[in-house]
Amino acid sequence: MDLSAINPVLLIASLMVAATPLLLAALGELVVEKAGVLNLGVEGMMIVGAITGFAITVESGSPFLGFVASAIGGALLSLLFVVLTQFAQANQVASGLALTLFGLGLSALMGQSYVGVKPPSTPKLDIPVLSDLPVVGPILFGHDMVLYFGIALTAAVWALLKYSRVGLILRAVGENHDAAHALGYKVVRIRILAILFGGACAGLGGAYISLVRVPQWTEGMTAGVGWIALALVVFASWKPWRALLGAYLFGGVTVVQLNLQAAGVAIPVEYLAMSPYLITIIVLVILSADKSGAPAALGRNFHASR
Amino acid sequence: MKLTSLFASAAVALGLVAGAAAADTTKVGFVYVGPVGDGGWTYEHNKGRLAVEEAFGDKVETVYVESVPEGPDAERVMTQMALEGADLIFTTSFGYMDPTINVAKKFPNVKFEHATGYKQAENVSVYSARFYEGRAVQGHIAGNMTKSNIIGYIGSYPIPEVIRGINSAFIHARKVNPDVQFKIVWAYTWFDPAKEADAAKVLIEQGADVILQHTDSTAPQAAAQAAGNVVTFGQASDMSEYAPFPRVSSIIDDWAPYYIARTKAVMDGTWTSVSTWDGIGAGMVGIGEISDAVPADVKAEALALKDKLASGEYHAFTGPLKKQDGSDWLAAGETADDGTLAGMNFYVEGLEGDIPQ
Numbered sequence: 001m002d003l004s005a006i007n008p009v010l011l012i013a014s015l016m017v018a019a020t021p022l023l024l025a026a027l028g029e030l031v032v033e034k035a036g037v038l039n040l041g042v043e044g045m046m047i048v049g050a051i052t053g054f055a056i057t058v059e060s061g062s063p064f065l066g067f068v069a070s071a072i073g074g075a076l077l078s079l080l081f082v083v084l085t086q087f088a089q090a091n092q093v094a095s096g097l098a099l100t101l102f103g104l105g106l107s108a109l110m111g112q113s114y115v116g117v118k119p120p121s122t123p124k125l126d127i128p129v130l131s132d133l134p135v136v137g138p139i140l141f142g143h144d145m146v147l148y149f150g151i152a153l154t155a156a157v158w159a160l161l162k163y164s165r166v167g168l169i170l171r172a173v174g175e176n177h178d179a180a181h182a183l184g185y186k187v188v189r190i191r192i193l194a195i196l197f198g199g200a201c202a203g204l205g206g207a208y209i210s211l212v213r214v215p216q217w218t219e220g221m222t223a224g225v226g227w228i229a230l231a232l233v234v235f236a237s238w239k240p241w242r243a244l245l246g247a248y249l250f251g252g253v254t255v256v257q258l259n260l261q262a263a264g265v266a267i268p269v270e271y272l273a274m275s276p277y278l279i280t281i282i283v284l285v286i287l288s289a290d291k292s293g294a295p296a297a298l299g300r301n302f303h304a305s306r
Numbered sequence: 307m308k309l310t311s312l313f314a315s316a317a318v319a320l321g322l323v324a325g326a327a328a329a330d331t332t333k334v335g336f337v338y339v340g341p342v343g344d345g346g347w348t349y350e351h352n353k354g355r356l357a358v359e360e361a362f363g364d365k366v367e368t369v370y371v372e373s374v375p376e377g378p379d380a381e382r383v384m385t386q387m388a389l390e391g392a393d394l395i396f397t398t399s400f401g402y403m404d405p406t407i408n409v410a411k412k413f414p415n416v417k418f419e420h421a422t423g424y425k426q427a428e429n430v431s432v433y434s435a436r437f438y439e440g441r442a443v444q445g446h447i448a449g450n451m452t453k454s455n456i457i458g459y460i461g462s463y464p465i466p467e468v469i470r471g472i473n474s475a476f477i478h479a480r481k482v483n484p485d486v487q488f489k490i491v492w493a494y495t496w497f498d499p500a501k502e503a504d505a506a507k508v509l510i511e512q513g514a515d516v517i518l519q520h521t522d523s524t525a526p527q528a529a530a531q532a533a534g535n536v537v538t539f540g541q542a543s544d545m546s547e548y549a550p551f552p553r554v555s556s557i558i559d560d561w562a563p564y565y566i567a568r569t570k571a572v573m574d575g576t577w578t579s580v581s582t583w584d585g586i587g588a589g590m591v592g593i594g595e596i597s598d599a600v601p602a603d604v605k606a607e608a609l610a611l612k613d614k615l616a617s618g619e620y621h622a623f624t625g626p627l628k629k630q631d632g633s634d635w636l637a638a639g640e641t642a643d644d645g646t647l648a649g650m651n652f653y654v655e656g657l658e659g660d661i662p663q
Contacts, residue, residue, distance in 0.1 A: 010511045018504055108341060115343050116524065116547035118531070214503045216528045219341035220373055223498040254501075258508040262458070262489045269464075269662040273494045 006259045012252075013138045016147060017213055019251025021046070021205040021222075023150045025229035026236070026243045027157055028201025033233055034161060035194035036174035036297035040096025041081055042202050043226025044103020049074035049203025050210035051111040054119055054217045063122040067146060067207050074203020075196045077103055082192050089301050104220060114217040122146070122212050146208055151244070153201070158240040170194060174295035177302040187302050202226065235284035237292040242284060250280045332394065332573050334358060334565075335387035336370035337380060339399035339522075340497035346522035347496065347542040347559070348372065351398045351421075354561030361566045365573070376401025384409040388416045394572045396565065397421065399496065400465050406430060417577050419568060422467050424648050426579055433564060436585030437467065438474035438647070439615045440557035441518075442622040443593055443608050444539050447555055448516045449479030449486050450604040451537045458509025459490045460502060460519040460526060464662045466650045468520045473654045474622045475518055478611075480656055488657055489514055499525035510536055517552075527553055537599070544594040555608070556594030563589060583644065586616040623647065628655035 025042050032039050053070030057063050077099065084095040122144045125131065130141040161167040170190060172180040177187045209225065210217055228250065236242035257272040265272075336355050340348040355368050369392065371383045380402045387395055388409060394417045397406045403423035410418045410430045418430040426432055448457050457479060461468050472490060479486045489512060491505045502521045506529035509517055516537045519526045524545050530536035530552040538548065540556025564582065571577040584590035593612050596605045614620035625636030630653040636642060653661060 007511055014504070014507055014511070018500075021500075108343065112343070115345055118528070118547075121532070209500055214499045214525045214528055215532070216499070216524060218345065218499045218523050218525065219343040220497070221499040221523075221525075223495075223500060225500065255504060255508065258491050258505050259512070261491045262508050262512045262514075264489070264659045268660075269492045269494075273492070 006263055009135050009138050011255060011259060013142060015248065015252040015255040016139075016143065017251075018255050019247040020147050020150045021208045021213065021225055022229050022232065022250060023154065023244055023247035024146075024205035024208065025202045025226055026232045026247055027150075027153055027240060028198035028205075029229055029233045030236070030238055030240060030243055031157060031161075031170070031201075032194050032198035033298055034174045034238060034295055035170050035191050036177055036295050036300065036302075037085065037191050037195055038092045038096065038299040039078070039081055039099070039195060039198055040093060040230065041078070041099025041103065041226075042198075042229050043222055043224065044100035045074040045077050045199045045202035046103075046206035046209075046222045046226045046229075047107040047220070048077045048103045048110075048206065050206030050222060051107040051114065051217060052203065053207025054117075054210040055110065055114055057119045057211055058114065058117055061120050063120060063211055066119075066211060067204060070203040070207030071200035072203070074201070074206065075199040077106075078195050078199025078202075081199075082195050085301060086188050086192055086195075089303060092299050092301065100226070108219045111217050111219060115219075117217065119211055119215050119217075121215070144212055146204065146212065149204075154240045154244045161240070171295070174297055177297050177300070181302070181304060187304075191302070202229075205229070232280070232284075234294070235281060235288065237284075237288040237290075238295065239292065242287060245287075246280050246284050249283055250276050253279050331365055331367045332362070332569060333367045333369065333390075333392045334569055334572075335384075335392035335395040336368065337374050337383055337387070337395065337397045337399075337402060338370060338372040339374060339376065339401070341372050342370070344497055344522045345524045345543055345545060345547075346540075348398070348522065350543050350559045351396070351561055354565040355396075357562035358565045358569050362569065362573075366569060374402075377405070381405040381409055384418075385412070388413040392416060394419065394569060394577075396568075400463070400467060417568075417572055426581060428579055431568070431579050431581065433580075433582040434467070435559055435590040436583060436622075437557055437559075437591060438470040438622050439585040440591045440593055441471040441474040442478045442615060443612050444518060444555065444557065445475035445478030446482055446608050446611055447596065447600055447604060448475065448518060448537070448539075449481065449483035451554065451600065452479075452483065452486060452516045454513045454515045455483065455485045455487060456513045457486060457488050457516045457518065458506070458512075458514030459488050460505045460509070460517065460521055461490055461492045462496050462521050463494060464492060466648060469653070469661060470647060470650050471518075471520055472657070473650065476657055477623070477627065477654060490657075490659055492662060493521055495521065497522045499523045502526050503529045506530060507533075524548065540594050546594065549595070550597030551599040553594075553597070554599050555596040558592035558594050560590055560592050583648075586612060587618060629653070630655055630657055 049070035052073030053066040056069035057066030081099050084090040085092050131137050173190050181187050232246045236246050253276040338348040342352040374383050396419045398421045400422045406420045422434045503525040506526035510533045519541045527538050527548040530538045538552040542559050544556045621641035623642035625640040626638045627636040629635045
């Protein structure tokens, strides 16, 4: 065992990178669920975002354009979910699952000519003095913009839901769509916007995997992050900061366990491998002891005639 | 009513056509553990499938299902293939072993071929490649290339095939560089680019400047490329898009000749259950071009080693070798028998850490 081989600064810096796709996807889904919609298609929207962002970055040479495109790509795919659930009144669970399967297939098709291509690297923040600081530099000032955007988005979503009128309306739609409708709010329109936002966030998260974390395109490369994001929203009891905590915990323990393995720590690898799931669940379950429940109208379709 | 009966008769007619077609074409199914675009393991199996199609043209029909999880899902997929009239089914991952045996019992007339496993049956053959021969060449190059004397190894699952690879690479790295150390990380997946990239980054952060991988995607190659000074090897496929650096060589699986031969055997009715384990000599394991990033003398030695492995003059596990616990395994000059290799569940002396059980 040689724990000195683990560099805590690099560890924290890389756990932030590992957590960001999860955080982005979870934030998007959190808003969607707050509006009373259960979209199980996160994985599908992520992978479509991953290939859209990758393709546009390779073609245009600009990672910024790529990330914008990935958000648009994710949102476009979520439009399919909008049509199915908000207009055709289809079952949300089934539609979400269909979205994931469709997204996985579509992305494989779109990505056929991008296998083995190397994307232009995403620029990292480089503030002359700050980024060179010994410990704080690599942790706080050495990342790419999207990572900071993820943290900023957490704050924005939290503030929006908690303090703004828009947030109040969104929550009203999610808790009781009939009452919100009676008050004159456009339930369907609000939900559509929420779903599109969720799609855009998932797309961004996917592109973060294909452009920063891995960086390359491989079929099926999100490998279940979307599902973890879905679970994370529930365990975070629909609270943005807890989603951030959960994502960092999950990303953190994932990276830590690989570090421990490489350092030869004498803990059986099976325990290490399951530790990210276990620790994240335990911490978030303890936190959610305050009984904040799911949005009351979660997963229920709304039609004005009922 | 009329419309339905029309559809019904059309369906019957179609069924007859399909049935007639099935009589003189051989249907070959492939079950893949990852997507065909993984650039590694599954990609090569799919190349084998395409070779079968090319070799037999209209006489053969191939079907495949990709990204099939190891477990009950695999059984469902195989059953479906068998029900749809497949004559021969290749199941291409270690974890399909028991599902293959189970499904084979239910379909005695369908032939099954399971890759990298060890359970045979009347209608189940097993086949694998002696990847450890390629690992020996890899280890030789890796031991020469490392400056930090730390070689990172990304393992998938702790199964004999992977452990053989680790041992073989280690033995040959130590031979040329007695100070070399292996850091081994188990990813517990065959295919998860993000996790593989994380594992590679962790190993690099802990000082490894050579990364060997036994997982299927090219993500570790990308991580090494980003790090700049880290050497990698292509796994299962050439991964030449990362050549000449970081990828300096590779182990290539070439399944096409075997797949063609076995399909032919089914067509001729000469198929029997066999256990095939071919290496560099038979062409099932190829060594990808050693790039110019490797010094010329090392390259020459590696190629000489490859030739000796191919001709059978040298065995990758030749004594004197001890097990990790210091007990004797092979005496000087003795070579490992296939039985021990097939079930290998121990590290050789010098490797650190325990194999997860």
